[in-house]
Amino acid sequence: MRLFIAINFPDALKDNLSSLTSALKAGASSGIFTERDNFHLTLAFIGESNAVTALETILDSLPKYSFDLTLGGAGSFKRENGELLWLGVAPSSDLQALQRLLSTKLRAARFPVEDRPFRPHITLCRSFVPRHRFDAATLLSLFPETTLHVSRVSLMKSERKKGKLVYTELYGAALE
Numbered sequence: 001m002r003l004f005i006a007i008n009f010p011d012a013l014k015d016n017l018s019s020l021t022s023a024l025k026a027g028a029s030s031g032i033f034t035e036r037d038n039f040h041l042t043l044a045f046i047g048e049s050n051a052v053t054a055l056e057t058i059l060d061s062l063p064k065y066s067f068d069l070t071l072g073g074a075g076s077f078k079r080e081n082g083e084l085l086w087l088g089v090a091p092s093s094d095l096q097a098l099q100r101l102l103s104t105k106l107r108a109a110r111f112p113v114e115d116r117p118f119r120p121h122i123t124l125c126r127s128f129v130p131r132h133r134f135d136a137a138t139l140l141s142l143f144p145e146t147t148l149h150v151s152r153v154s155l156m157k158s159e160r161k162k163g164k165l166v167y168t169e170l171y172g173a174a175l176e
Helices: 011-026 052-060 093-108 136-141
Strands: 002-008 028-033 040-048 067-079 082-089 121-130 146-150 152-161 164-174
Touching: 002 052, 002 164, 011 028, 011 082, 011 121, 011 136, 011 146, 028 082, 040 093, 040 121, 040 152, 052 093, 052 152, 052 164, 067 093, 067 121, 067 136, 082 136, 121 136
Parallel strands: none
Antiparallel strands: 002 040, 002 152, 028 121, 067 082, 067 146, 082 121, 152 164
């Protein structure tokens, strides 16, 4: 199974993000847009593994404290086949501490952990190519700053079903 650990979003936030991607889609000549039910914030990518029980134990061992995150601001990563558009996450010492502790626990249990710096973001679209004169940056700047209460971390499975990328929660651990 292809696994990752994430913070999932409430339905109202997924609806708002889906509206944003619909507006982006209207101004795109092409792109791979994140589906409504797939919006999340990745904390750690595990990759191929069947060690679900070990990962559940790691999630259960995380400190029981919840915190707020602020989403807002946006940007893009330039890619050869178009841009990756993302929504930003305001700096959060609580989020950074959670991600560092999770990475430490994963390494100690011999799970592969990426060495690159943690740059939290929500992917809106991959391979984005705008229609003539469409300004995605202006549209993204209109997304209102949003506060999210984080009280749960999820072990997620990523798979393709009928050609569509589907993320399924396998396990959730409360942070409060």
